[in-house]
């Protein structure tokens with residue numbers, strides 16, 4: 001079948017949709033021609049403590065980058081995600097928790113219970129002296145307490161920084177220090193795929209390098225043995241005993257920070273992407289409702305981790321702002337077997353399911369018997385996020401999971417964008433397998449010529465993807481480094497937000513994201529800078545130099561290929577390769593595990609000393625027949641050695 005095949009929305013979908021094709025065209029035009037009018041109206045979906053009088057005040061004009069939405073309004077995110085639902089849906093389930101162990105009992109947390117838990121948590125934080133504007137680091141497993149912790153911060157105006165539980169102590173320490181957290185929230189252990197994750201022990205290790213941390217609040221999750229350190233460490237259940245379950249939400253300015261989330265870029269250490277309160281919440285809740293076409297009473301499941309932006313916007317903030325029932329899953333797709341996702345869908349009667357292409361490809365590879373044994377009749381809509389979805393995986397998702405009756409949507413967005421940017425709206429836009437299709441309201445994508453930065457006016461275009469004007473969910477700055485924010489996103493292509501992705505626009509105006517055009521890898525949907533892996537490698541005493549590139553990987557999307565030059569005194573060996581692989585896991589975390597380590601006596605460099613990554617990529621892709629121009633190399637002979645010893649044959 002041609003990858004360009006069209007899947008038009010069915011009559012049934014159109015009959016029930018929030019937005020049909022005509023409405024999409026009309027509203028999209030209004031959203032870009034009259035953003036003040038459009039967003040001023042949309043923002044009414046949120047309860048404001050003090051109404052805003054200004055809507056949009058933004059500039060992408062170099063060097064005066066400034067982004068403000070609803071700037072004189074005041075609100076509290078948790079009042080919107082919890083309190084306002086209490087009268088109408090206090091007894092409705094807000095969060096379904098499905099534990100890693102399929103035999104352990106699921107938990108159903110109503111909006112009333114959520115209110116209690118968040119208030120109590122917020123009072124405990126206040127008791128520890130946490131103030132409005134203070135940064136609190138959260139390093140937790142995928143348990144409801146992670147959501148309580150985030151919401152408790154938002155309730156009192158503290159800024160949370162959630163660090164994915166799979167990151168190493170070193171990676172955690174860097175993030176804690178970068179945002180000066182005084183308080184860290186964690187759990188004794190997490191559980192994934194039947195194995196325990198030593199979160200508290202990792203925190204202990206990390207904090208050896210974090211002199212600013214005074215308090216660690218520990219949730220008892222597995223009951224595993226952990227060391228509690230003197231006055232620093234406090235059990236959550238002890239601190240919460242007897243604490244009142246009422247805590248007034250603090251009024252926040254629309255532009256007060258809500259959270260920081262660290263993400264990898266093409267250079268340097270991960271940056272703290274900062275999102276603020278008003279615009280983010282309007283955007284997360286509107287995109288959640290329209291893109292999933294969410295209807296009251298439906299069970300919605302996003303399989304991401306709260307350690308990533310997808311977990312922030314589409315497990316916690318978007319769904320709860322909309323009064324939805326959101327499912328949190330502690331486990332992994334293949335435990336106890338490759339049918340776990342589908343068992344959970346049947347068990348909790350999930351209507352909307354949102355996951356990543358890497359999981360789809362892995363489950364596709366496990367064989368159809370796992371998906372065939374499930375009923376899946378409650379499913380209505382399937383979503384994909386995190387990396388380009390290849391048409392084969394899209395079709396498998398559509399046929400095997402969706403049984404050819406569910407809508408499949410591929411949603412393109414980023415940590416920086418806060419919410420969906422290019423995505424089908426189910427009742428409005430016919431889909432094509434592998435395309436994220438059309439822009440969401442208010443989003444103005446442009447395709448630029450990579451070299452000149454010229455906007456390509458023709459509909460059919462291929463180049464880099466940029467956005468011409470601001471939308472409410474946009475990040476506001478890099479925490480503590482506004483200059484880096486400006487330089488990363490606005491300097492190279494003046495007047496635009498540069499996404500770092502390449503794309504193609506077809507004759508129908510559909511967008512096809514082709515992947516990163518910078519030195520960012522996307523491994524199983526996780527962003528990783530090649531520079532981060534390189535600096536981990538060169539921190540090893542036996543390594544002199546390292547260069548890291550991605551290569552196409554059947555399941556992970558991209559794999560990690562490392563070229564390593566050893567110190568003159570060292571000898572290459574398989575054992576040393578294993579040692580270096582483990583070293584990188586320890587320095588960053590298991591997601592950064594190299595797939596291949598090739599020892600190279602020299603790296604291909606220009607005469608000015610620049611590593612020619614283009615050549616390294618070609619060798620890693622096993623496509624060295626087309627190396628292109630190598631005449632600028634200082635020593636062309638190194639290329640022969642690279643090819644002779646390549647690992648990815």
Ligand code: 6R9
Pocket residue numbers: 263308309310384385386387388389410411412413414415416436499500501513514515516522525526527
């Ligand atoms: C939400 C999220 C962002 C990068 C982005 C792009 C890739 C995400 C995609 C996609 C093709 C999609 N990406 N969704 N590529 N199609 N539907 O994943 O945020 O972790 O910041 O990653 O992921 O390369 O630039 P984040």
